[in-house]
Each structure stands twice: as structure tokens, then as C-alpha cells.
Amino acid sequence: MTTALVVSNVILWVLVVALAGIVAALVRQIGVLYERVAPAGALMVARGPRVGEAAPLVTAQAIDGAPREIGGVRADARSTLLFFLSPTCPVCKQLLPALRSAAQHERAWLDVVLASDGPRAEHEPFVRAERLEEFPYVLSAPLGITYEVAKLPYAVLIDGAGIVRAKGLVNTREHLESLFEAQERGLASIQDFVRGGAEMTEGGRA
Amino acid sequence: MDPVIDHTLRLGLRLLFAAALVHKLRDLGAFRRTLDAYRLVPAALVPVALTLVVALEAAVQVLLGGREPNPAGLVVAGSMLLLYAGAIAVNLGRGRDRIDCGCVGAAGRDGLSWWLVGRNVVLAAAAFADLAPVAARELTAVDRLTVAAATCALAGLYVAADGLVANASAYRRLREAV
Numbered sequence: 042m043t044t045a046l047v048v049s050n051v052i053l054w055v056l057v058v059a060l061a062g063i064v065a066a067l068v069r070q071i072g073v074l075y076e077r078v079a080p081a082g083a084l085m086v087a088r089g090p091r092v093g094e095a096a097p098l099v100t101a102q103a104i105d106g107a108p109r110e111i112g113g114v115r116a117d118a119r120s121t122l123l124f125f126l127s128p129t130c131p132v133c134k135q136l137l138p139a140l141r142s143a144a145q146h147e148r149a150w151l152d153v154v155l156a157s158d159g160p161r162a163e164h165e166p167f168v169r170a171e172r173l174e175e176f177p178y179v180l181s182a183p184l185g186i187t188y189e190v191a192k193l194p195y196a197v198l199i200d201g202a203g204i205v206r207a208k209g210l211v212n213t214r215e216h217l218e219s220l221f222e223a224q225e226r227g228l229a230s231i232q233d234f235v236r237g238g239a240e241m242t243e244g245g246r247a
Numbered sequence: 248m249d250p251v252i253d254h255t256l257r258l259g260l261r262l263l264f265a266a267a268l269v270h271k272l273r274d275l276g277a278f279r280r281t282l283d284a285y286r287l288v289p290a291a292l293v294p295v296a297l298t299l300v301v302a303l304e305a306a307v308q309v310l311l312g313g314r315e316p317n318p319a320g321l322v323v324a325g326s327m328l329l330l331y332a333g334a335i336a337v338n339l340g341r342g343r344d345r346i347d348c349g350c351v352g353a354a355g356r357d358g359l360s361w362w363l364v365g366r367n368v369v370l371a372a373a374a375f376a377d378l379a380p381v382a383a384r385e386l387t388a389v390d391r392l393t394v395a396a397a398t399c400a401l402a403g404l405y406v407a408a409d410g411l412v413a414n415a416s417a418y419r420r421l422r423e424a425v
Contacts, residue, residue: 047389054396061403068410072353075417129284131347131356170276193345212420 076213088189089197092207092223096199101156101181104164109179111154111199118201122153122220124211125185125195128167132212133194137171139214144176147221158182198224248379250386254394256377257311259401260324263351263370264311268304270351281349285334286341303327316381325374332367335359352406353413362412 090096096112103109111123124140126133144153155178157164168178188197188208197208198220207223209216271278279297282288288296303323310320331350338346339359348355348363355363386394 050389051392054392054400058396058399058403061400061407065403065406065410068407068414072410072414072417075414075421078421127345128280129343129346131345131358134347135356166280170280 077215088191089187089208090205092205094205096197096203096205097187098203099181099184099187101179101184104161104168104178104180109154109177111156111179111184113203115201115203120151120201120206120224121199122147122151123156123184123188123197123199124153125156125188125190125193125197127157127159127193128163130193134171136194136211136214136217137173139217143217143221152177154179156181156184158185196220200224248377248381250381250384251390251393251397253316253377253381254386254390255397255401256373257316257320258394258398260321260370260374261308261311262398262402263405264304264307264324264327267351268301268308271301271304271349277347278349281347284343284346285338285349286343287334287337300327316377318378321374321377325371328367328371328374332364332371335367336361336364339364352409354409356413357416360412360415362415366408366412 098113099111100108101111111121115121122143126136140153144151153176155173155176157178158180161180164178164180168174188195192210194211195209196211196217198206200206207220209220211217211220275297279293282293282296282300283290304327307320307324307327310317310323335348338344339361344360345358348359350363354360354366
């Protein structure tokens, strides 16, 4: 009798541990699904300069003290990706590798500028720790106010003619890429894209 | 209290604190920035606080490692967990919910939440509950199996619960978007 109970106990424990492991793995997989399925494009916030409008010229102070102009027509016709971040925002930190690879891939036509605000002493250790020396890093509260950045990380894509081409809250690599996609296709947002797709389907049917 | 429960709780707490300690030691710079971001100690005292936290987490390992129940280790472990809960609650109260939690696991990666406070309070309650007198009884082979398997199961469930909390913000975003 005792042997039977011990055996049943052993088997039950093995099953319980296996089940706990499976539950943990399932939760992890659901997490990955959420990340992938979640809003396919950068979430547009109807604030600040609209897509298609001219980006106001703002002179911001770079972290090394040099002034830098953001917006306006550029002589070399290169585009600017303005990436708003903060040293205390965990999602911003997660996005840095994606930002770095995007900057590398699109370097032929794009400059990445990191933007934040606050005292320089808070940002210098962050730049060193995350090795962000390769990017211009500007500290300017007026810049954030101009684009009405309420949540981070936030990105604005400005083309060489100083026109806002895409913008939005970026939480994942896909959101970041959707900004480039929006510029390539000449669409302001994911909403435009969905509307365009629907018209094409209608046309096909007719 | 039966010694099996005592052993399971102590082993579980040791596992938790070991994971927390390894997480901190792997990137002390990040832990320092986290302490800074919590804005609870003056900037000049951050290195002192950092050393203290690491030392206390290491002390939990030693104190709870013995064969006999150790009230001091349990009090240190429970107090640390309450301290973390308090630190998170204070920053939530200040509205600073976007700072890095500094927690081990996935739950704190999107910032702070009341779930993290609740979780730490429950863990602290478990540590303090283990202060109850433990019955004298020799551990048999079956008891050892119970302790080992229950600890594994608790660890798995902890990771699962941690994952659910981590997913919560992504789930909310998804619901808001649709």
C-alpha cells in the first residue's frame, strides 16, 4: 500500500512539474504573439505637425554643446529620422539595436538623430553605456513640444525637403520599419494603407 | 509547521534571491542606473545602497542555506521583498511608472505596475509565514522528493505568473488598438 502511494506521489510530482514548465512556456509564446500581432504600424497620434506638412525649423543643443538644426530644407537632400528617447525608458533601450540596424541599412539617404531633454549629466552616462556616440544626440525641450511628443519612444521621419513623411509611437522593430515603408509608399499611415488596399479589392471585383 | 513546507519555502526563496543576485551582478552599471532612476536615495549614497543590497541578497543565500530553520535569514529576505515593494509603490505614487523596474525576469521590462508590488508582498508574506515554529521530524526520501519537486513546480509557476504580468501591457495595447 505504502509503495503504491509513493509511486503515485512520484508520478504526480513529475506531472505537476512538467505542467508548470509547459504553462511557463505557453505564457512566453503568448507574449511573443502579442508582440508580433500588436499594432502593425507605428501608432499615429494626431498631434504636432501633420504628415505632409513642413517640419518647423528648430535649433537644438547637441549633447556636445554644438547647435544643430532640425527640420527645414537640407542642401544634401538627406532625410532625418528624429528618435525621441529617454535614459529611463526601458522600451527605448530595447529598440536601440533595431534603430542601429535601421540606421546602417538606410545610411544612403537617412541620418538618425536622437532627441531627449533634461540636464546633460543624466544623458552622458546613458550615451556611454549604450554606445550611442555614433548618433547626434540633441537635448531640447522645445523640440519635444514642437512635435507634441507625449509618450516615448516616438519617431518622426523628415525628408530632405523638410516635409514630415511619417511619425508615430514606436514600440517595436516593426513600428520603426513601418515608418520607412510609409515613406517609400508615399502613405501617411497604416490607415491610408488599409484604405488603399480596400479600394484595389473593390476595383478587382468590378 | 511541517519541515517539508519550511524546506520548500527556504529553497524557493534562495532560488529567487540567487536569480536576483546574478541578475544584478551581471550588469552592475544597469543596476546602478536603476537605483538612480528610483530616486529614493541621494545620488551620493547610491553606491552605498548598491553595496548594501548586493550584500544583503548574498547574506540571504548563506543564512537560508543551513539545515535548520533560520529566523534571521527569513526576516532579511521578507524585509528586502517588502522594501522592493515599497520602492516600486513610492515611484508608482509619484507617477514615475516608465522607469526600469530592475526586477529579474520579464515582468518589469515595460516599467512599473501594481502587480509587481502585489507579487513582492505575497512573496514577503511567504517568507514571514515560515517564521512559525517547525515540527521536529526526520526527513525521509519521499519528503526530499516533495521538497525538490514542489520547488521546481513553484519556480515554473513563478516564471508563468511573471510572464503573464509581462504580457499584460502588450495585451492591453492590443485590445486598445483593435
